[in-house]
Amino acid sequence: MSGRSFLTAEWRHLAMLNYEVDPEVLRPLVPRGTELDAWQGRTYASVVGFLFLRTRVLGLPVPFHSNFEEVNLRFYVRREGDGGPRRGVVFVKEIVPRWAIAAIARWVYGERYVALPMDHRVEAPDGTVAYSWRRDRRREGLSVRADGPPRALEEGSEEEFITEHYWGYTAQRDGGTVEYGVEHPRWTVRDVSEARLDADVATLYGPAFARFFAGEPRSAFLAEGSPIVVRRGARIA
Secondary structure, three states, X not given: OOOOEEEEEEEEEEEEEEEXXXXXXXXXXXXXXXXXXOEOOEOEEXXXXXXXXXXXXXXXXXXXXXXXXXXXXXEEEEEEEOOEEEEEEEEEEEEEOOHHHHHHHHHHHOOOEXXXXXEEEEOXXXXXXXXXXXXXXXXXXXXXXXXXXXXXXOOOXXXXXHHOXXXXXXXXXXOOEEEEEEEOOOOEEEEEXXXXXXXXXXXXXXXXXXXXXXXOOOEEEEEEEEEEEEEOOEEOO
């Protein structure tokens, strides 16, 4: 991938709840120059909670902002780039606990970050991974309960489709699109026996998502995570 490194960190304990969503709900959010990506004809949106650890911006640690939680709603797109198709993600909303993190992400990439009080719980090695936030005086959150040891991703699997996206795309206010690369090794994943999202989806993500998130997710799993690199963005459209 080209582009100077902007951010390095570790992403750990990624709880991934995946919902099948009507493509007509997602299509208005697709950045120019990309198209919806699907797995076996299904379009997905994922609610993902994880830990940012040992975060550095331009090679430097940011005091009191190195370790924190994030919960995001994302969906999947692709575009034809140099060397073939590029599979990426688009974020609908990203929640972090500190306003400075949200402000930098909005300024550098135009991402939809908000800052809310957050907390997490990780019961290792076998147990619950949970992320929560407080909004409008109400505690909301997501959780999964791990079931079984880590395993490698299977070729062509749903887990591979969800995790193996190495580009981010952000629609800009002027109608253009910014593309940035994300680098990490292929993750291992764990099955989960329970997965739960407790949130007012209509007010958090928009009424169009509420009916798709009303029941159990179509799938859920826990990714172990790894060190990551986020590259500087570049306009593509």
